[in-house]
Amino acid sequence: MESRSFYNEILTEHNVSPYHKHDIENPDIVLEGVNPNCGDDIWLKLKCDGDIIADAGFTGDGCAVSQASADIMIGLIIGKKKEEALRLADIFIRMIKGEAREEEIDSLEEASALRDVAHMPARVKCAVLGWHTLEEAFGNN
Amino acid sequence: MESRSFYNEILTEHNVSPYHKHDIENPDIVLEGVNPNCGDDIWLKLKCDGDIIADAGFTGDGCAVSQASADIMIGLIIGKKKEEALRLADIFIRMIKGEAREEEIDSLEEASALRDVAHMPARVKCAVLGWHTLEEAFGNN
């Protein structure tokens, strides 16, 4: 018996050594996201400069999927415009639902490493937790 | 198809022409008995002379089994002592449960015509309604 290659290297790396798991000083937006299924609980902290996400980080506790996904997300959105971040979140969430097109997935860069979660219905909520929280933080959804 | 001989002559007669279905003036005890299964609802009215049941009657509404049984019961207990009436009630109820001895059943006189109810679980409550109300009226049970 061997595990399906679900916990790939990108995922385990971002989980074992997350770059963005730290507090942000004087954040403009702080929002808690919770995945009741397993008790994942992250606090997303955003610092904005006008429309631009100047800095971001997260704290909390969760499974490798939720942690790696949040970490990758933050790496992707720092320096981007709010609208662009939301566009990526939309693509990511559709990818996890198995509804995104290939070229869209490509635009997710490292985050595309989570595409296999689409086949694991129980892990979908973990994967999208950070992204949903981002949407909520910007008042969408 | 023909009905099992459950509604025998004694039963239908006491139902069609009950002797004791009438009000009692200044009764000493009045008690309502209800059989929720079918909405049988009788008011038992007793006039006592010391320990003796001097007169009795019932009013209300119910199925032939409950009405005939109450009517037969009252015919049996008028003029009897409270204790004797309770003894008969006990026998009657055991008869309906299929637990009385033959000579006990004999002592019930006409009321023994209801013995077949023992085979009709759904009608047991109708048959014992008057008798249970009698027990309750005397503070038993």
Add this chain to the structure above:
Amino acid sequence: MDGKAFRADFPIFEIEKSMYLDNAATSQKPKCVLEAEYGFYEKMNANPLRGFYPLSVEATKAYEDAREKVRGFINAASVKEIIFTRNTTESINLIAYSYGLNNLCRNDEIVVSITEHHSNLLPWRMVADRTGAKIKYLYPNKEGEFDPAAIDEAITERTKIAAMGQVSNVLGSLNPIDHLIKRVHEVGGVAVIDAAQSAPHMAIDVKKMNPDFLAFSGHKMFGPMGIGVLYGRKELLEAMPPFMEGGEMVDIVRFDYTKYSELPHKFEAGTVNAGGAVGLSAAIDYINKVGFDTMNEIEESLTKRAFEAMKNIPHLHILGGDSAEKHHGIISFTLDDVHPHDVSAILEADGIDVRAGHHCAGPLLEFLGVNSATRLSLMFYNTEEEIDAFTKSVASIRERMGFND
């Protein structure tokens, strides 16, 4: 025209030879429903909603697919509006406890039709008792028909809730719920529709009907016992506090803090009856397969056959409407001098299953001036032979009870 062609779908008819004409109490279950429930336990039994392993994921999917099936069945906007309960009674109690107790107070009024089943009456009396609100009864005429003007008058600015069954379980009458719903919305109140007797017989479209709450039971519509449905408008359900509390309806519980789950889970405390939900889903598939059109055609034809024969039995009095069309498969009646209890006992001795009593509608019977009644209630799987045996037996009863007509 009758239901012979469908009897083979119901295993009980192979075993039980009595004629089942008590369908308003509970329906018989087709094999596909029994096998669906059995199959759930055999193939995917796990506690839904919490596990990550495939078995639990499958159980969750089966349960949520059943919810989607129910949503489609009544054309609700969202599965969030579909709450699984045990039965109609629990559905209405949920509304009474969670909506009623929290939104009503002294001087408010609850309008309830006097034809209601106890399950759509006693919860409102409880709310009235505890909040000080007043119950106002709506009365029909002796045929069971409500005057729209009387509804308009009874429902006033004080009315916070109006509760009515779509089809009466005693009279078989179709009630003017559309009118009631419109009127109660005019005054800003909510409408609670008891669809226990209608859901098995007619298509319900909550978008068109526009009730605020609607309740029905699985066991009356070919599903298993122990599963029922509450439909509620999302905005209302979202604003309501939970009813029962415990596992599966909370996201976070800390020492002094609780965050409830989203709809519909907020209202489904404890381990759900997934097996029952899967059975109900199969029942809906079965209904869709046969089709309400076919069912109604048969049921109307059988109702007419019974009604016409009963009309000609001396001393027999039908409660409610004066034509078969007004009865929707339910005909309650009395027979002079013979208690309904005895009527049903003699029918029973002839192998016919009907019910006698107050049919959980005490106030209606009181209003009609009868203590109890015998009820014939049909389903599309019944046959002309059953109807004929029934009417023949009824016609013989008075003589068998010692009356010479």
Add this chain to the structure above:
Amino acid sequence: MDGKAFRADFPIFEIEKSMYLDNAATSQKPKCVLEAEYGFYEKMNANPLRGFYPLSVEATKAYEDAREKVRGFINAASVKEIIFTRNTTESINLIAYSYGLNNLCRNDEIVVSITEHHSNLLPWRMVADRTGAKIKYLYPNKEGEFDPAAIDEAITERTKIAAMGQVSNVLGSLNPIDHLIKRVHEVGGVAVIDAAQSAPHMAIDVKKMNPDFLAFSGHKMFGPMGIGVLYGRKELLEAMPPFMEGGEMVDIVRFDYTKYSELPHKFEAGTVNAGGAVGLSAAIDYINKVGFDTMNEIEESLTKRAFEAMKNIPHLHILGGDSAEKHHGIISFTLDDVHPHDVSAILEADGIDVRAGHHCAGPLLEFLGVNSATRLSLMFYNTEEEIDAFTKSVASIRERMGFND
């Protein structure tokens, strides 16, 4: 020693090849239970309690026989003390609503152990919120053991209710309920025992145990979903008002008067889940056939096998008791640096079904200082191979998650 000999009794094991080790969530169902429920619908389906015809009489008898079976199972004095509910959660909510809200007020206290499942905690918080009563938590030590002296101290003259589970669904610990019951009786309060996790594994004798209320779920003890039990002392139940209202729980309903039915029907509103009760009855027969002695012998042996192996896995921490005997088939654990969610996902990839999360015991986990845990929970039908596969897989996880030990 394991349960291989019994696996053929459970149809799911023929179809589903994953290793089911999430038994505390819900048990698998033996064929005899599934057939009993199916058989009810196939042979005697009718609405119980109201019909006179043989089918309904049989349905009623089957339902009431199931109640008698449950009475015997826990050795209650009377069937009046056995109320069928949907599950443990509903049983406890019934007590909370009907007893709690009506008997408590400001300054009263409810003593609840912090190890409780949300279903035996949130209803008490609801009662506290609405009545102004205070919740007082009982804390165990880190091994999950309660100090009798602390119980004596926590329970005072102000204590009206003390609530505790017999076996913790997270720690597997057996709680000192006898002590708690005696103590709360000294001060005139009532004891509510959550037997959801004990009923499937040990004989319960309510005459000896002497709780005031006791609750459990059919689905955790080989029965179907949608059926649960509330035991209550007759004097208490008699004095309590009904919880839900509707059909089947009233004798008389007039315009302005209601007479409730006698126990136990007063608390069973609406059409009952007779099919579920019949399934539960068959489950009790099955338990009696196998015997708790046999079950326990297997379960203890398997628990020991798992516990000993887990003790030797580096970075693995077992919650609660430090010996297998203290776990009663339930072993929750954490693995350093790996979220329980991922632990269970990897186990799942290896074909092993366990649960990860807060196990509906948020405050306990908060008290233990963990956010969530993975739980292994056994039943007598599990095998040594399953345990070995489980421990082998667990031992491999850290490496597979990128940690080099």
